[in-house]
Amino acid sequence: MEGDILVLADTGKFIGAGLAAIGAGAAAIGVGNVAGNFLAGALRNPSAAGAQTATLFIGIAFAEALGIFAFLVSLLLMFAV
Amino acid sequence: MENDATDDVTAGPVPDNAPAVDAVGVTAEADHGGGLSFHPLDQFIVRPLFGDAGAPVHWYTITNATLWMALAVLCVFALLVLATRGRNIVPSRGQSVAELAYGFIHKMVEDVAGKDALRFFPYIFTLFLFILFANFLALIPMSFSPTSHIAVTAVLALAVFVTVTVVGFVKNGTKFLDLFWVSSAPLALRPVLAVIEVISYFVRPLSHSVRLAGSIMAGHAVLKVFAGFAALTIAAPLSIIGVVAIYGLEVLVAAIQAYVFTILTCVYLKDALHPHH
Numbered sequence: 001m002e003g004d005i006l007v008l009a010d011t012g013k014f015i016g017a018g019l020a021a022i023g024a025g026a027a028a029i030g031v032g033n034v035a036g037n038f039l040a041g042a043l044r045n046p047s048a049a050g051a052q053t054a055t056l057f058i059g060i061a062f063a064e065a066l067g068i069f070a071f072l073v074s075l076l077l078m079f080a081v
Numbered sequence: 082m083e084n085d086a087t088d089d090v091t092a093g094p095v096p097d098n099a100p101a102v103d104a105v106g107v108t109a110e111a112d113h114g115g116g117l118s119f120h121p122l123d124q125f126i127v128r129p130l131f132g133d134a135g136a137p138v139h140w141y142t143i144t145n146a147t148l149w150m151a152l153a154v155l156c157v158f159a160l161l162v163l164a165t166r167g168r169n170i171v172p173s174r175g176q177s178v179a180e181l182a183y184g185f186i187h188k189m190v191e192d193v194a195g196k197d198a199l200r201f202f203p204y205i206f207t208l209f210l211f212i213l214f215a216n217f218l219a220l221i222p223m224s225f226s227p228t229s230h231i232a233v234t235a236v237l238a239l240a241v242f243v244t245v246t247v248v249g250f251v252k253n254g255t256k257f258l259d260l261f262w263v264s265s266a267p268l269a270l271r272p273v274l275a276v277i278e279v280i281s282y283f284v285r286p287l288s289h290s291v292r293l294a295g296s297i298m299a300g301h302a303v304l305k306v307f308a309g310f311a312a313l314t315i316a317a318p319l320s321i322i323g324v325v326a327i328y329g330l331e332v333l334v335a336a337i338q339a340y341v342f343t344i345l346t347c348v349y350l351k352d353a354l355h356p357h358h
Contacts, residue, residue, distance in 0.1 A: 054193055058348055061341050065288035071295055072287070 013077050020074035027067020034059045121305035125229055125298065145225040146233070153214040153227070160210070182210065186343065193347035197354055204244070205350075208237065209343040216297060216335035220328070228338075229298035231290060238290035241346050249353035260356040289345055293338050300331045 038056045042049035129136050130143045138144055160182075164175025172180060186206045190198050212228060219226030227233045249257040261278040263271055307323035310316040 054189065054344060057337075057341055057344055058193075061292070061345055064292060065284075068288050068291045068295055072291055 013081055017074035017077040020070050020077065023070020023073070024067045027064055027070065030063035030066070031060050034063050119305070119309065121302045121309065124225070124301060124305060127230075146227045146230065149218055149225045150215060150227045150233070153211055153218055156214040156218065157207075157210045182206075189344060190347055190350075193344060194351040195354060198347065198350050201244075201248075201350060205343055205346055208241070208346060209339055212237070212293065212342055213336065213339040216339055217332075219297065219301065220331060220335060226297055226301055228293055229301060231294045234290040234294040235286070237293075237342075238286040241289065241349060242286040245346075245349045245353045248350070249356060252354060253356055257353070257356050260352055264357075285349065289342070293342050296334055296338050300327070300334055303327055304331065 034056065038049075038052070038059075042052075127138055127144045127146050128134050129138060130145055130148055136142075160175065160179050164173070165179050167173060167176065169176060183206065186209050187199070187202060190202050190205055194201075215226070215228045215233075218224055219228065249260070253259075261275045261282070263274045263278065266274055304324060304327050307320055307327060310320035310323070
């Protein structure tokens with residue numbers, strides 16, 4: 001009986017980890033938005049694009065950070081809980 | 082249960098066919114049960130370099146992580162000291178690579194964090210080159226990737242966090258707290274923003290370290306997953322194409338993650354030196 005509950009908790013753990021991984025996909029949308037808009041702007045005004053690559057990477061890093069938290073949650077569920 | 086022997090290292094009962102995984106994602110090698118001939122996470126196991134492979138690892142034990150971090154330091158030394166030894170006006174190949182890297186990071190620190198941040202340029206350049214070479218050396222087959230371990234990247238990120246906080250308070254005194262008090266926002270909104278700013282400040286070392294470790298670890302695990310397909314004859318061509326494609330991507334990721342880690346250090350440093358919104 002106790003074993004059943006433990007197996008159930010294990011199952012829930014993995015389902016939760018899978019759900020948390022959706023956050024990584026959401027972050028992918030965010031990063032795609034940043035990069036796509038940068039490219040759209042860069043094609044309109046290529047001479048101004050070079051100076052903005054640092055800003056691009058900062059924007060990508062911040063968008064990515066939230067995906068990392070989702071990844072962290074699923075790692076914690078898989079290995080620490 | 083077929084894996085009774087490995088049960089004692091896991092937190093709870095595991096399904097019969099699951100590989101035994103302990104708290105840090107290190108997989109017991111003895112029993113896999115799955116279809117792959119090796120587990121994709123086996124490459125991240127920290128092992129003692131000398132003596133028995135299963136011996137316990139203490140903080141002073143020389144492990145494969147120690148070896149590959151030392152090799153990264155040696156490569157940086159070779160690039161910056163040995164390759165630039167000639168100090169030629171027309172640089173040799175090695176010297177021009179060293180000069181390019183130096184100029185690249187120097188310009189980045191100046192552009193992002195301002196001229197007064199150049200005092201911290203040696204630190205930032207060291208961080209960049211160490212992470213870059215650790216990432217690149219990890220791409221050698223059968224090598225070990227120290228930057229895939231949160232223990233390694235967390236130390237780097239915490240060092241940056243502590244440095245930035247100390248510099249902020251030393252340089253600005255209590256004015257550093259202006260960073261959390263957004264004076265450009267309406268007064269009623271400021272306490273709410275202050276809470277958000279404080280949370281985002283203390284979450285920095287977490288995202289800073291997990292970003293690097295996560296991308297390197299995930300990339301290398303994907304490489305091993307594709308390599309594992311080679312055991313199936315039908316899937317072998319897919320395996321070769323997959324490994325080559327992912328490897329190319331990983332070379333890019335290795336450089337980009339080193340760059341992102343460095344540029345975020347510059348951004349944090351800028352906040353410490355100029356905390357006004």
